[in-house]
Amino acid sequence: MKDQTTTQDLKDRLTLIETMISEGRRTTESWGWTFVLWGMAFYVAIAWAAWGHSAWAWPITMTAAVVVTVILVSIKTGGEAETTLGRAVGSVWLALGVSMFLLFPSLGIAGKLTDPHLFIAVASGMLGMANAASALILRWKVQFGCAVIWWAAAVAASFVTGNQAAVVFIIAIFICQIAFGVYGMIQEASAKSHRGTAHA
Amino acid sequence: MPDLPELNPVIHGKLRLALLSLLTGVEEAEFTWLRNKTGSTDGNLGAQLARLEEAGYVRVKKKFVNRKPRTLYRMTDAGRQALTEYIQALKQLLGTAIDT
Numbered sequence: 461m462k463d464q465t466t467t468q469d470l471k472d473r474l475t476l477i478e479t480m481i482s483e484g485r486r487t488t489e490s491w492g493w494t495f496v497l498w499g500m501a502f503y504v505a506i507a508w509a510a511w512g513h514s515a516w517a518w519p520i521t522m523t524a525a526v527v528v529t530v531i532l533v534s535i536k537t538g539g540e541a542e543t544t545l546g547r548a549v550g551s552v553w554l555a556l557g558v559s560m561f562l563l564f565p566s567l568g569i570a571g572k573l574t575d576p577h578l579f580i581a582v583a584s585g586m587l588g589m590a591n592a593a594s595a596l597i598l599r600w601k602v603q604f605g606c607a608v609i610w611w612a613a614a615v616a617a618s619f620v621t622g623n624q625a626a627v628v629f630i631i632a633i634f635i636c637q638i639a640f641g642v643y644g645m646i647q648e649a650s651a652k653s654h655r656g657t658a659h660a
Numbered sequence: 661m662p663d664l665p666e667l668n669p670v671i672h673g674k675l676r677l678a679l680l681s682l683l684t685g686v687e688e689a690e691f692t693w694l695r696n697k698t699g700s701t702d703g704n705l706g707a708q709l710a711r712l713e714e715a716g717y718v719r720v721k722k723k724f725v726n727r728k729p730r731t732l733y734r735m736t737d738a739g740r741q742a743l744t745e746y747i748q749a750l751k752q753l754l755g756t757a758i759d760t
Contacts, residue, residue: 470754476674477681477747483697484685534725541682541689 499637
């Protein structure tokens with residue numbers, strides 16, 4: 461085999477292995493849009509609850525957001541590879557979603573969600589935890605910054621007035637959902653345009 | 661003079677080597693993803709994956725998502741072991757080539 465194979469060919473094969481291993485580990489998933497979608501859903505729910513005075517604003521908007529997310533994910537999924545990293549991050553967000561969908565409707569039905577401070581502090585704290593876990597898995601400082609903002613919002617909501625807590629929540633949604641989601645989408649688009657095909 | 665290691669002929673093919681290397685970084689991958697990453701044609705890719713499957717280096721799973729067929733490939737323990745041994749042999753051969 462050695463006689464037939466030149467040293468340069470052997471080196472090329474080592475380079476090919478390294479290139480393909482690193483190419484395989486690159487995430488192909490696009491999740492920036494989900495942050496924007498959920499940020500918009502939060503705004504719709506806040507506006508509907510504030511001006512429509514409807515107890516159904518949050519349950520209906522959040523359920524609609526889940527349905528839209530599931531539909532878009534099923535449309536977008538395809539031609540991909542599942543990585544351990546992707547599954548770990550996905551699990552964090554799925555666990556957050558299930559926790560929120562169990563906790564808040566339960567508190568609401570039981571009539572114990574009357575204090576807006578409680579809702580904003582708990583929701584912000586949970587979002588901070590999910591963003592921090594995701595950021596630590598992905599080693600993504602920008603997302604960890606979002607986690608810090610959510611935690612700060614959770615602490616602030618515990619001490620300020622109801623209206624101020626709502627303002628803090630709206631600002632945190634804008635930075636950590638809308639702006640971060642758009643930033644993520646730009647990063648994903650940029651990564652895709654710079655990625656060349658590794659011919660084998 | 662030490663005996664030179666033999667390079668596994670199943671892995672030695674460039675496309676098969678690329679496919680096994682790609683599969684080390686993921687749990688499982690779709691046919692289309694492997695095609696996009698390697699820039700290979702459907703026919704050639706299918707033939708090389710069949711060869712790897714025959715050797716027991718990859719496992720194939722077919723499923724339907726939204727009524728569309730999906731073919732997923734996963735590296736087996738034997739495939740991982742074979743690639744590790746191939747890399748070690750490659751490094752040994754390169755070391756010998758540099759020494760001489």
